[in-house]
Amino acid sequence: MITLFLYDITSDRIRGKIAQICQDYGLKRIQYSAFLGDITANKQEELWLKCRRRLAEEEGNLMLFVLNQQDLARSRKYISKGAETKPVLLVEPTNPPLLSENNI
Template identity: 45%
Template sequence: MLLIYDIPDDRVRHRVSERCKDYGLSRIQYSAFAGDLDRNRREELMLRLKKTLGKKEGVIRLQPVCSRDLTLAKEIAVEGA
């Protein structure tokens, strides 16, 4: 699964990223995490993130990705150029 978010408030954005790490997700971009969670853990995480966001402005999207598509994923990364 892929979890992405757009949250303007630095404090809330940081708390959301910490929650994602708590659930074992890996950061793939500044506001994007990926990982494998069963249905119950996904629901639990989304409830916690909803509470974390509260009434602050922002969008959090959890996008399922099938196992087959995950195996087809490619990445290009250049470090410290």
């Protein structure tokens, strides 16, 4: 299941720990506080509970969104690096590809 995990946390220490948890679950950083990847429903629940425990009483918020292939196919991302602009994949291609350069 395609998982988009976002957070807004004031504590640098907790923010770093949440980022590490996301990476431990195989999610790829797509923005400073946003991770995307393909994980099972059970792993989503584990990730959610682990991050909630880590945030505990600190100030911040967590968001987990589940996307299907149709939602992901409609997603767009554009990064401009001047003359070197080129399409960027939102997630690593799998079999079948989640996104390709043709639908970005």
